[in-house]
Amino acid sequence: MKAEDLYDSIGTVDEDLLERSEQRGKEGEENEGSSKKLRLTPRRKMLIAAAAVLLVCGIVALVAGIFRKKTDDPLNPENDPILKKYVLAGVSMPQPGEPKYEDYPETEEGEKALLDARNAWYKATEKRFALLSQYGEDKAYAAVDQFTFRSMKAFLSGRRGQNKVYSPINIYLLLGMLAESTAGNSREQLLSLAGVDSLEDMRSLSKALWNRLYRDSRNEKCILGASMWLNKDAFDKYNQDTLERLASEYYASSFSGKMGSNAYSEAFQQWLNNMTGGMLGDSIKDMKLEKDKLLVLATTIYFVEQWGKPFYEGDTRDATFHAEDGDKTVPFMHEDGTGAYYRGERFVAVRKSLVYSGVWLILPNEGVCMDELMYDLDLADLLSRDSVDRDYADIHMDIPKFDIKDDPNLIEALKALGVTDIFDPLAADFSPLSGVGAYVDEAKHSVRVQMDEEGVKAAALTEVGIEASLLPANEEEIYITFDRPFLFIVQGDYGELPLFAGVVEDP
Amino acid sequence: MEDDQIIELYFQRKQQGLAETQQKYGKYLQTITYRILGSNEDAEECVNDTLHQVWNRIPPERPSVFRMFLAKFARNCAINRYRALHAAKRGGGEASVALEELEECIAGKSDPEQSALSEELSSSIRGFVRALPAKEGDIFLRRYFFTENVKEIAEKYGISPNNVSVVLNRTRKKLREHLLRENLL
Numbered sequence: 001m002k003a004e005d006l007y008d009s010i011g012t013v014d015e016d017l018l019e020r021s022e023q024r025g026k027e028g029e030e031n032e033g034s035s036k037k038l039r040l041t042p043r044r045k046m047l048i049a050a051a052a053v054l055l056v057c058g059i060v061a062l063v064a065g066i067f068r069k070k071t072d073d074p075l076n077p078e079n080d081p082i083l084k085k086y087v088l089a090g091v092s093m094p095q096p097g098e099p100k101y102e103d104y105p106e107t108e109e110g111e112k113a114l115l116d117a118r119n120a121w122y123k124a125t126e127k128r129f130a131l132l133s134q135y136g137e138d139k140a141y142a143a144v145d146q147f148t149f150r151s152m153k154a155f156l157s158g159r160r161g162q163n164k165v166y167s168p169i170n171i172y173l174l175l176g177m178l179a180e181s182t183a184g185n186s187r188e189q190l191l192s193l194a195g196v197d198s199l200e201d202m203r204s205l206s207k208a209l210w211n212r213l214y215r216d217s218r219n220e221k222c223i224l225g226a227s228m229w230l231n232k233d234a235f236d237k238y239n240q241d242t243l244e245r246l247a248s249e250y251y252a253s254s255f256s257g258k259m260g261s262n263a264y265s266e267a268f269q270q271w272l273n274n275m276t277g278g279m280l281g282d283s284i285k286d287m288k289l290e291k292d293k294l295l296v297l298a299t300t301i302y303f304v305e306q307w308g309k310p311f312y313e314g315d316t317r318d319a320t321f322h323a324e325d326g327d328k329t330v331p332f333m334h335e336d337g338t339g340a341y342y343r344g345e346r347f348v349a350v351r352k353s354l355v356y357s358g359v360w361l362i363l364p365n366e367g368v369c370m371d372e373l374m375y376d377l378d379l380a381d382l383l384s385r386d387s388v389d390r391d392y393a394d395i396h397m398d399i400p401k402f403d404i405k406d407d408p409n410l411i412e413a414l415k416a417l418g419v420t421d422i423f424d425p426l427a428a429d430f431s432p433l434s435g436v437g438a439y440v441d442e443a444k445h446s447v448r449v450q451m452d453e454e455g456v457k458a459a460a461l462t463e464v465g466i467e468a469s470l471l472p473a474n475e476e477e478i479y480i481t482f483d484r485p486f487l488f489i490v491q492g493d494y495g496e497l498p499l500f501a502g503v504v505e506d507p
Numbered sequence: 508m509e510d511d512q513i514i515e516l517y518f519q520r521k522q523q524g525l526a527e528t529q530q531k532y533g534k535y536l537q538t539i540t541y542r543i544l545g546s547n548e549d550a551e552e553c554v555n556d557t558l559h560q561v562w563n564r565i566p567p568e569r570p571s572v573f574r575m576f577l578a579k580f581a582r583n584c585a586i587n588r589y590r591a592l593h594a595a596k597r598g599g600g601e602a603s604v605a606l607e608e609l610e611e612c613i614a615g616k617s618d619p620e621q622s623a624l625s626e627e628l629s630s631s632i633r634g635f636v637r638a639l640p641a642k643e644g645d646i647f648l649r650r651y652f653f654t655e656n657v658k659e660i661a662e663k664y665g666i667s668p669n670n671v672s673v674v675l676n677r678t679r680k681k682l683r684e685h686l687l688r689e690n691l692l
């Protein structure tokens with residue numbers, strides 16, 4: 001063989017990879033590039049999509065104004081005809097979108113301007129991503145991991161036979177906003193659950209996580225949103241400094257309107273729908289801004305990414321899934337490939353890569369109860385990534401497609417995790433938010449995760465998964481069929497941060 | 508004009524399709540071919556050849572990513588031209604250096620049945636690149652598909668040239684191991 005043969009062969013690489021290579025600038029960062037091709041429509045590109053809404057409703061009095069510059073960002077509520085009637089300050093992504101080729105003329109000057117603009121954009125991206133490095137990645141991951149392992153027990157245990165899913169990162173970011181709004185023991189409980197030492201620590205970490213996770217490109221979306229819904233009749237009751245901090249450090253847009261009015265509730269629903277890609281319409285349509293509320297806080301996450309290697313649709317076959325309430329026939333996707341796996345004492349986990357992130361699919365051994373798994377230290381190891389001794393093998397996997405929704409009881413879960421004072425009218429301390437006594441009387445967490453074989457052919461395993469996949473430690477073959485309840489964990493940021501975790505009991 | 512509209516012109520056999528392609532992608536294709544050939548004149552001829560080939564391929568083919576479809580033809584055309592020029596001891600360009608780098612992946616081996624291997628090799632390379640971590644794969648393709656030099660890649664990624672070299676070095680080693688494992692060496 002000659003080097004030229006290799007060079008020739010590289011010329012046959014799939015076009016989607018070439019396109020990605022050409023358009024990609026920095027690690028983990030992309031945006032709308034030069035193309036406007038039909039194949040990139042959201043429906044077709046969706047392989048896994050998930051969305052979550054979390055809102056916490058406080059009580060009693062009200063409002064303020066935060067002022068940030070209006071931009072062209074379509075997700076900025078100031079650009080939405082319904083929302084702009086109520087918006088006090090719409091928060092935009094701190095970084096504008098990637099410069100697009102088509103916005104620059106194909107002249108020498110145009111190309112130079114494009115290059116300059118893109119270089120500046122890369123530098124801004126680097127700066128944004130660097131926040132987590134400055135905070136300390138290991139420290140950040142350790143805090144989020146411990147929260148995830150603890151919270152999985154609260155959100156994913158019990159309720160046998162039901163699908164269960166929640167978003168660790170969505171709740172984690174809300175803890176920060178709540179800690180910012182509280183004092184005393186109320187705050188201590190929140191910081192303790194978040195695994196940080198101080199409010200300043202929480203603030204830095206939340207901001208760094210937000211900046212590391214936020215992505216909006218053709219191939220990946222991880223759209224984070226935060227908002228404060230204020231009661232205009234209590235406008236003078238809010239502490240302006242706290243509201244401004246929520247805007248600047250947690251990217252929360254602020255709104256003011258008449259609590260209890262249909263129009264204000266509709267605006268609220270509109271914001272939630274905008275921020276979750278319309279995936280949670282069923283849950284959102286019943287959400288109202290009740291008239292006795294002082295404030296409603298909401299955080300959202302909308303995540304879409306394609307499989308690195310899509311499942312071949314022609315291989316999907318109906319097969320039996322052994323659910324709690326009996327066997328049922330559902331479509332199973334099939335894949336033969338090489339990948340990472342991990343064998344715990346009570347489970348086997350295989351990793352399926354998304355283009356930039358990844359999903360752990362975890363099957364308990366026969367006879368092992370799912371709740372038992374939530375306390376399994378091997379699972380904690382799997383989450384903590386560094387200590388896990390992963391192996392690589394030829395994996396033959398059958399797994400059902402699913403589209404699951406859940407509205408876990410957030411108040412009960414947080415109480416079980418030691419956050420109790422904010423729900424107790426006598427103990428709650430929301431003094432940084434308002435002089436008026438307030439507590440959380442309502443909290444909701446809605447999540448939906450879809451997983452199927454669709455997606456464009458864009459692929460690459462994550463950094464961790466692939467290094468050794470090319471150098472398999474052994475020739476082991478794994479045959480794994482997810483034909484009974486299983487656990488999954490969707491990890492963003494190149495597989496470092498847990499975005500969603502769930503138990504599929506009824507695909 | 509949108510790519511879909513341009514492709515439609517090819518299907519209608521309207522020469523305007525060529526003009527639109529030239530206008531929209533001419534410079535882009537020239538950049539790709541120039542990198543390989545290192546000569547403006549040769550690069551320009553390659554772009555013309557590319558357009559000619561594309562005219563013959565569409566229809567029946569309907570590219571899903573037109574820009575990359577063109578890039579592949581342009582690269583291929585430039586490589587062929589490079590070979591012809593190289594045989595006549597002319598030309599140079601970044602391809603010479605890229606080829607030297609790739610030599611290390613196959614060093615010490617030769618295979619007389621290489622023509623039978625080419626399809627298997629292409630398939631294996633496609634799988635190899637697809638399995639690489641995104642950043643590594645992107646940098647590998649920028650170097651060995653688009654034939655960009657290390658400095659250009661470093662600028663686009665905002666990392667040091669040395670960093671790019673390290674990534675490429677590591678990837679080439681992986682590629683060698685991959686080829687050995689697949690019995691292609």
